[in-house]
Amino acid sequence: MIDLTLSTEQELIKETAKDFAEKHLLPGVISRDENSEFPREQIKKMGELGFMGMMVPEEWGGSGFDTLSYVIAIEEIAAVELATSTIMSVNNSLVCQVLLDNGNVEQKNKFLKPLANGNKLGAYSLSEPQSGSDASNMRTYAEKDGADYIINGTKNWVTSGQNSDIVIFFCLTNKEAGSKGVSAFVVEKGAPGLSIGKKEDKLGIRASDTCEIYFENCRIPAKNRIGDEGQGFSIAMKALGGGRIGIAAQALGLARSALEKSVTYAKERQQFGKSISQFGAIQNKIADIATNVDGSRLLVWQAAHLKDQGKEYIKESSMAKLFASSTAMKAATDCVQIHGGYGYMQEYGVERLMRDAKITEIYEGTSEIQRLVIGRALLK
Numbered sequence: 001m002i003d004l005t006l007s008t009e010q011e012l013i014k015e016t017a018k019d020f021a022e023k024h025l026l027p028g029v030i031s032r033d034e035n036s037e038f039p040r041e042q043i044k045k046m047g048e049l050g051f052m053g054m055m056v057p058e059e060w061g062g063s064g065f066d067t068l069s070y071v072i073a074i075e076e077i078a079a080v081e082l083a084t085s086t087i088m089s090v091n092n093s094l095v096c097q098v099l100l101d102n103g104n105v106e107q108k109n110k111f112l113k114p115l116a117n118g119n120k121l122g123a124y125s126l127s128e129p130q131s132g133s134d135a136s137n138m139r140t141y142a143e144k145d146g147a148d149y150i151i152n153g154t155k156n157w158v159t160s161g162q163n164s165d166i167v168i169f170f171c172l173t174n175k176e177a178g179s180k181g182v183s184a185f186v187v188e189k190g191a192p193g194l195s196i197g198k199k200e201d202k203l204g205i206r207a208s209d210t211c212e213i214y215f216e217n218c219r220i221p222a223k224n225r226i227g228d229e230g231q232g233f234s235i236a237m238k239a240l241g242g243g244r245i246g247i248a249a250q251a252l253g254l255a256r257s258a259l260e261k262s263v264t265y266a267k268e269r270q271q272f273g274k275s276i277s278q279f280g281a282i283q284n285k286i287a288d289i290a291t292n293v294d295g296s297r298l299l300v301w302q303a304a305h306l307k308d309q310g311k312e313y314i315k316e317s318s319m320a321k322l323f324a325s326s327t328a329m330k331a332a333t334d335c336v337q338i339h340g341g342y343g344y345m346q347e348y349g350v351e352r353l354m355r356d357a358k359i360t361e362i363y364e365g366t367s368e369i370q371r372l373v374i375g376r377a378l379l380k
């Protein structure tokens with residue numbers, strides 16, 4: 001039986017997230033975007049509401065919700081500020097999830113608890129300047145030295161790189177073994193030899209910080225390795241499989257916001273003596289956005305549901321991300337078009353949607369990589 005009705009608890013999560021977004025995110029959203037200002041107070045409050053470790057059991061500091069509840073919350077946050085939902089998504093589905101699935105008891109106590117209860121913020125670092133889609137082609141290397149590792153290399157595109165307290169990163173422990181030579185580690189800010197680069201000046205999601213991180217003979221204890229040597233690539237990929245459901249939910253939230261703004265404006269705006277909502281050209285755009293928004297939600301919920309059932313969800317996660325991100329980009333572009341000249345101006349809060357939407361087609365795996373994952377799953 002298919003039942004798409006939300007439970008009472010899920011309705012409450014949706015309402016809480018929506019209410020928070022309208023009261024605490026909406027007021028400063030344009031200025032945070034303009035000034036690339038990190039939503040520090042808002043992230044703190046989201047921690048208090050239990051939104052930073054939603055899928056982590058309560059014993060490890062989280063809220064103990066399922067993936068469906070998580071995507072419902074992400075949709076509401078992203079509908080108001082995509083940048084904030086990015087910070088939330090990375091902390092939840094990449095950082096906390098890696099520690100929950102692969103960390104030992106000591107690592108969970110030390111790192112997971114404060115990340116899940118919102119006292120600390122985490123970053124996830126896989127990419128390097130020469131290795132983006134070809135993720136295993138990394139150069140950063142960890143050399144074993146007694147009870148420590150000494151790390152050298154450069155990572156890039158690290159979300160929350162400047163504002164996080166800890167970074168989960170992936171590097172080689174064996175230079176000859178390809179993806180089997182990758183290991184996962186956690187490093188705390190302030191570790192000797194770790195430095196953080198300047199904040200990148202981005203097209204969109206400007207309130208979230210993105211930067212390079214540098215390891216120069218950075219010494220970290222071997223007990224900071226997550227899982228065994230050589231398991232890192234599989235840990236990274238598994239986390240991204242879940243993370244992509246979160247990105248799809250972000251894209252869905254943004255697309256829904258574009259739909260709502262388009263409907264409101266189309267009804268208000270008068271041209272040629274009538275509301276522009278009466279023109280077929282506008283109706284067609286709005287009908288297409290609405291259909292794709294609902295299609296995106298069904299794909300997002302399907303992937304989340306499969307994950308919650310403990311079933312295989314990698315293909316469905318990539319399908320949700322591929323479809324929802326393309327929907328977000330198209331919906332935001334059409335929303336600007338419906339608003340005409342006003343849509344192009346910053347103060348109407350519509351041009352930001354178009355700038356923000358683009359990243360959902362790129363990060364946590366480009367649309368081309370999602371097609372590769374879907375194709376491989378179908379043709380194996």
Ligand code: COS
Nearest residue numbers: 126127132133134135179233234237238241363364365369
């Ligand atoms: N879960 C667990 N293990 C996985 C996995 C997954 N989802 N996907 C791959 N692996 C494992 C494979 O099983 C394989 O191990 P075996 O050799 O034992 O079978 C190993 O990892 C290498 O996999 P594969 O041969 O498929 O690696 P490729 O180099 O072909 O890369 C893609 C696969 C392209 C899918 C991967 O590199 C990728 O997702 N790239 C995009 C990275 C990305 O999203 N970056 C965003 C940065 S984070 S903002």
